[in-house]
């Protein structure tokens with residue numbers, strides 16, 4: 321995001337709407353955008369806070385355009401990768417029959433408003449997780465940036481980019497969940513951002529969930545909230 325110095329009155333209204341604190345008062349007393357911190361989420365622009373229209377989105381080129389694709393819900397991807405944070409899988413894999421019994425779909429949701437996340441930190445996690453030989457989710461924007469899904473390595477030219485949030489998705493066998501938790505606990509202390517762990521699986525035939533037992537065996541505490549997929553992801557004509 322850019323601020324047109326000729327139009328900006330320095331009122332400071334837009335500061336309150338920046339999701340990562342990238343709009344700052346410069347040493348010269350003007351208001352500016354710290355370009356390396358800006359995740360191109362567009363929130364300042366959409367807020368309508370600037371009554372003199374001094375905020376302006378620049379034409380973003382690769383790899384900076386990734387910031388907007390991961391952070392701004394109004395920006396779409398192209399042939400170099402999808403937009404958004406996740407694949408549709410977490411919500412639709414059960415009804416599209418891509419989810420298997422005795423398999424967990426794991427999501428690691430990295431970054432948050434106020435913090436954001438560098439793709440270098442995302443790669444740190446994908447590389448560590450790759451040791452478990454997970455199946456990284458096709459259609460996920462992080463997977464699309466991998467040059468090697470067996471090592472979790474991302475493209476070198478994207479690592480310095482900062483985004484609001486990025487979600488790593490992969491499938492895992494339930495007996496690997498404990499090892500994943502053991503890996504993530506110390507890793508969480510090394511990262512300069514936060515992440516949350518999401519788990520999804522098929523319900524048992526009787527409607528109960530196997531997840532609480534799997535999570536307990538792995539030493540993972542579950543929050544008593546979640547999402548129940550009611551099947552709206554089914555394709556036309558599917559039962």
Ligand code: SF4
Pocket residue numbers: 321337338339340341342343353357358359360361362363364365
């Ligand atoms: S685009 Fe987002 S991150 Fe960048 S200055 Fe505006 S609100 Fe802040």
Ligand code: SF4
Pocket residue numbers: 323327328329330331332333334335351369370371372373374375
């Ligand atoms: S709201 Fe507009 S005029 Fe006020 S500081 Fe931000 S860019 Fe400048």
